[in-house]
Amino acid sequence: MTDPRWLARGEATLPDGTRWLAPAEAARAAALAYPKRRTEYLLRRWAVKHAVAAITGRSAEPASLAGVEVPNTPDGAPYVLVDGAPLGIDVSVTDRAGWAVCVAGRRVGCDLELVEPRSPAFVRDFLTAAEQRFVAARPAGDDRDAAANLIWSAKESALKVLRTGLRRDTRSVAVSVGSPGEDGWGTLSVRGAEDTPMTGWWRREGAFVLTVATTEPGPRPVPLDRPGSLATATPRHSWLARPSPR
Template sequence: MFEDPFRFSQMINWIFLKNSDVRFQECIENPEGYFDSTELDEYRKFIVPKRKMEWLISRMLVKQLVASSFDPPLTLSPRLITIRKMSSGVPYVEIDKSGRVGWLSLSHSNGGVFAAFSRKESQHFGVDLEFIEERSPQLIADYFTDSESRQVNSSQGEDINFHANLIWSAKEAFLKAIEKGLQLDTRCIEIIGIKPKCGDSEWGNLEFKAEVNGSQAWRILFRREAGFVLTLCIPADQQIGLARIIMEP
């Protein structure tokens, strides 16, 4: 649906990988060869091994995503493609210390990483990744609207967990796109309906309504893949193509 890179003048490149630590053994053993001093300082602050690995994998994926988003692909050292954070916590990319480049959104869950990058800095969007698992009734009661709660509770079988995680993920992607994160009440966006079987390994549209002052028109896309749900919130008034970057073996 959105995979043809020649149909659109504006592109968002994206990458998704699950349980990917085995692909980065060389980086794990020699992080100094892949990260600059600022990134290494951030990496070494992590104490919990799982969080440390999560950080390393997500950064390496972003570096490959960014390099592959140019034509021809960048051949710079990974140390020259760096991921920084604004004071708000929003990540961004620098290339060879030349300042901010493009727009980046990043999410990870249960060993999986989902990232998207556009070379156009003004093209804001947000992504989120959730492992499809049981969600607590308390989370649904606290963060979902009454209508969303009814959607989840009226679902059957495995759709219960899928719908709960899809709704939560869509909220996260939208709030990232408008650069608010969880500063806003998650009930300011309401998912209206989920079409059966839509989003299975292809991008589907998600119907929603949002009550955010001054908010532009947005579109939320989703797909289900390898036990995860991926959501992407993009401007609704632009013709945007999505191109998947395949991770090198």
């Protein structure tokens, strides 16, 4: 597989019970007391397992998905074991507002953000001067909100590729983006002072913006299932009904 593949899943599709989890995953989920953290943990694995099933031709029945395990390395990056053996494909997974996206490829990072207002302080503290000018040049409202969240999302994707996450100063990587084409995908590039330059893709999906970064330039990501589900998705914050530990 040379081109990245992506798949989105919503919280509403999570099944009752944990028969689809590997034993270690079920134990980890049971130990998460806060509903928000538990739901996000489950949703990320639900998305990864369905992506792996689609790529490998594996059944998406619970017993089969239980054979796909998604542990994390010490630095937090996910990896996949299929019946105990490494999948051999890198995966990145992200979740936001009741939706998760998995992207599979090589040296890949992805991030999903809700298009929402970002304060001037946020833009000033986390974006470079050039990125701040990019955001400020957009009309106030949705266009400016989308620009700020796009730049932030691309940084998150790149920092996942670098395996540092937000432990690193987000202003140490500089993002530039191109306009979307007819298929909805736009290009992006990310540079850090001493890092391998990264390229990638971004797209607006309804209330969300999705970014993908990689060190190996290639074609735009290919959907693994029916495209459009994320574009029409309603952001969901079910944990607000029960925010405290159970």
